Amino acid sequence: GKMTIYNYFGEGCSPVVHGDAVVLNWDHQGGSCIYVLDAATGETRWKVDRDENTSWATPLLVDYDGRTQVIVNGSNRVRSYDLKTGELIWQCGGQVLAAIPCPVSDGKRAYAMTGYTGNALYAIPLDSTGDITDTDKIAWKRKDPGTPYVPSPLLYGELLYFTGGNKGILSCLNAETGTPVFDRKRLEGIANVYCSPVGAADRIYITSREGNTVVI
Numbered sequence: 001g002k003m004t005i006y007n008y009f010g011e012g013c014s015p016v017v018h019g020d021a022v023v024l025n026w027d028h029q030g031g032s033c034i035y036v037l038d039a040a041t042g043e044t045r046w047k048v049d050r051d052e053n054t055s056w057a058t059p060l061l062v063d064y065d066g067r068t069q070v071i072v073n074g075s076n077r078v079r080s081y082d083l084k085t086g087e088l089i090w091q092c093g094g095q096v097l098a099a100i101p102c103p104v105s106d107g108k109r110a111y112a113m114t115g116y117t118g119n120a121l122y123a124i125p126l127d128s129t130g131d132i133t134d135t136d137k138i139a140w141k142r143k144d145p146g147t148p149y150v151p152s153p154l155l156y157g158e159l160l161y162f163t164g165g166n167k168g169i170l171s172c173l174n175a176e177t178g179t180p181v182f183d184r185k186r187l188e189g190i191a192n193v194y195c196s197p198v199g200a201a202d203r204i205y206i207t208s209r210e211g212n213t214v215v216i
Contacts, residue, residue, distance in 0.1 A: 012056035027055040046086035055099040090128035115147035140178035156199035
């Protein structure tokens with residue numbers, strides 16, 4: 001089909017390879033859907049329509065309780081699909097426009113966030129089923145300022161790091177509880193950020209659009 005773009009922005013979702021499958025999310029203005037293809041042949045194994053307009057979040061694949069979940073961020077719902085069948089396992093509303101940050105997971109929960117026209121951060125248990133929007137099944141959530149616009153979060157150990165919008169402002173939460181370790185701390189020498197933070201060797205690396213890198 002033909003992509004209908006939003007303003008001047010085309011698609012930004014990367015395909016994901018998992019075993020012998022390729023996951024391709026295709027959210028746009030003209031009929032969004034998600035495909036799983038056979039990696040060897042390119043043949044479609046399944047396709048599921050999505051009630052979304054344009055988004056840019058690459059899917060996250062997590063093995064949990066004997067099956068692989070394909071977790072996709074979106075402005076209307078964060079959704080989890082069964083990799084083998086395309087069955088919708090769970091979904092949760094509450095995000096805001098322009099779903100760009102990719103979800104992350106610690107193997108027990110998925111963490112999905114958006115931060116363009118508002119702020120949303122939801123911790124969703126992977127054993128969820130059905131639509132858990134506005135239910136007590138949600139592990140915790142935050143609507144405070146400080147969630148990212150373009151960069152994805154970093155889950156490093158038990159800590160969840162993310163930037164405020166596209167700026168050099170960093171927050172860190174306890175992933176299990178959502179309790180802040182520090183909240184919206186300005187990073188010296190970092191003005192504008194598009195890339196996601198990276199964790200390695202007990203350090204966090206954040207690089208700005210101006211070419212500066214801060215190591216924490």
